[in-house]
Amino acid sequence: MTQTISVIGLGYIGLPTAAVIAAQGVEVIGVDVNQYAVDTINQGKIHIVEPDLDALVHEVVRKGKLKAVTKPEPADAFLIAVPTPFKGNHEPDLSYIEAAARSIAPVIQKGNLIILESTSPVGATEKMAGWLSQARPDLSFPNQVEDAFDVNIAYCPERVLPGKVLHELVENDRVIGGLTPSCAEKAANLYRLFVRGQCLLTNARTAEMCKLTENAFRDVNIAFANELSLVSDELGINVWELIKLANHHPRVNILQPGPGVGGHCIAVDPWFIVDSAPNSAKLIRTARQVNEYKPHYVITQLESLIQEIKNETSTPVIACMGLAFKPDIDDLRESPAIEIVKHISQKRLGTLLIVEPNIDVLPIGLEKSPHIKLLDAEAAIRAADIVLMLVNHREFYQIDSNLLNGKKVLDTRGVWK
Numbered sequence: 001m002t003q004t005i006s007v008i009g010l011g012y013i014g015l016p017t018a019a020v021i022a023a024q025g026v027e028v029i030g031v032d033v034n035q036y037a038v039d040t041i042n043q044g045k046i047h048i049v050e051p052d053l054d055a056l057v058h059e060v061v062r063k064g065k066l067k068a069v070t071k072p073e074p075a076d077a078f079l080i081a082v083p084t085p086f087k088g089n090h091e092p093d094l095s096y097i098e099a100a101a102r103s104i105a106p107v108i109q110k111g112n113l114i115i116l117e118s119t120s121p122v123g124a125t126e127k128m129a130g131w132l133s134q135a136r137p138d139l140s141f142p143n144q145v146e147d148a149f150d151v152n153i154a155y156c157p158e159r160v161l162p163g164k165v166l167h168e169l170v171e172n173d174r175v176i177g178g179l180t181p182s183c184a185e186k187a188a189n190l191y192r193l194f195v196r197g198q199c200l201l202t203n204a205r206t207a208e209m210c211k212l213t214e215n216a217f218r219d220v221n222i223a224f225a226n227e228l229s230l231v232s233d234e235l236g237i238n239v240w241e242l243i244k245l246a247n248h249h250p251r252v253n254i255l256q257p258g259p260g261v262g263g264h265c266i267a268v269d270p271w272f273i274v275d276s277a278p279n280s281a282k283l284i285r286t287a288r289q290v291n292e293y294k295p296h297y298v299i300t301q302l303e304s305l306i307q308e309i310k311n312e313t314s315t316p317v318i319a320c321m322g323l324a325f326k327p328d329i330d331d332l333r334e335s336p337a338i339e340i341v342k343h344i345s346q347k348r349l350g351t352l353l354i355v356e357p358n359i360d361v362l363p364i365g366l367e368k369s370p371h372i373k374l375l376d377a378e379a380a381i382r383a384a385d386i387v388l389m390l391v392n393h394r395e396f397y398q399i400d401s402n403l404l405n406g407k408k409v410l411d412t413r414g415v416w417k
């Protein structure tokens with residue numbers, strides 16, 4: 001039975017995971033290099049946005065089940081949930097995993113279980129075992145000896161949807177890949193403490209690829225929808241009607257086009273597959289390119305609309321509906337809407353009236369421009385020459401369509417079909 005679990009990295013995945021485990025009565029030590037995050041959590045508060053997480057963290061900290069520290073302490077199991085961004089050439093950057101492994105190395109002990117949760121390229125768990133064994137030559141690891149090793153190592157990817165993290169952490173099935181079958185079994189016993197979904201056991205490489213496959217699958221399917229939107233524009237067809245009709249086929253289920261794919265997962269993870277198998281992953285690479293092109297296409301469409309009205313008005317007013325990377329959240333990271341808005345602002349293409357019901361202040365980089373204002377939907381649309389729909393937030397479906405009369409409308413999400 002695991003008595004103390006340490007979670008390394010207290011971000012969007014690590015903090016909810018730490019809190020959910022602590023809520024089961026297990027002692028949890030959360031570790032993060034960010035002193036502000038550590039102090040905030042120890043006050044029973046949170047430094048990220050996720051529904052209901054604040055109340056849960058408050059409760060487990062008050063009960064003394066979760067504490068946060070900046071320096072790792074000994075524990076029975078370590079869960080690593082640190083970022084894996086990519087470097088310039090879409091090459092995965094494992095430096096955070098390496099730093100996490102090296103930081104826990106001095107405190108690990110015989111019998112420990114170490115699980116990597118960060119989305120990682122195939123082979124990352126073996127690399128992590130290599131860094132640990134290098135730092136602790138006094139202990140044996142499963143990458144060195146076949147059995148009777150001192151430290152167990154497994155990979156178990158997080159697969160939760162931002163906005164539904166607390167629910168999905170408990171209900172989703174988990175894919176658990178051990179460096180050996182016994183490592184996978186030990187890791188599964190840990191997840192069974194709080195997971196109601198199934199724990200599916202495999203090896204570490206398959207589990208790593210499984211996470212990348214899920215996000216690449218979604219990326220390829222969104223790229224199909226985005227490509228259809230380009231083809232439909234060229235052929236004078238309404239893509240929303242087209243997809244709705246095609247989806248009546250019992251074996252067709254096309255996703256929705258948009259201004260591009262945002263967030264820090266789907267736009268990143270497929271590149272890990274391409275980087276590992278560049279000659280084979282042709283479809284996955286092309287899908288990424290189709291999705292990366294979409295914001296540029298929207299900018300081109302917008303520029304033509306601006307040209308059309310240039311004769312009537314010198315500085316067009318553009319209402320930009322939404323900034324978040326997807327509907328009904330306040331997360332602006334890697335948002336195609338931000339990319340488009342920044343382009344319009346830098347090129348001084350017009351005055352921008354931003355409507356984003358999920359934020360109170362404009363993000364850094366946009367807040368200082370005299371040509372950009374945050375407004376409510378009705379005021380922005382009334383004042384606008386062009387209405388650019390970028391995110392299908394639920395509030396936008398309530399807008400009175402009469403307000404759009406006489407305006408140029410560019411609807412990238414099909415809200416006004």
Ligand code: SAJ
Nearest residue numbers: 159160161214215218255256258261262263265266325326
């Ligand atoms: N999008 C479209 N059209 C669609 C669906 C999505 O344009 O039909 C866009 C969204 O607007 C957004 C982007 O795709 O910009 C990604 O949104 P998402 O809801 O598809 O995914 P994420 O990034 O919030 O979360 C994904 C999830 N993965 C899958 O659904 C396979 C989640 O389960 C993962 O845990 C998460 O990535 C992650 O952390 O990897």
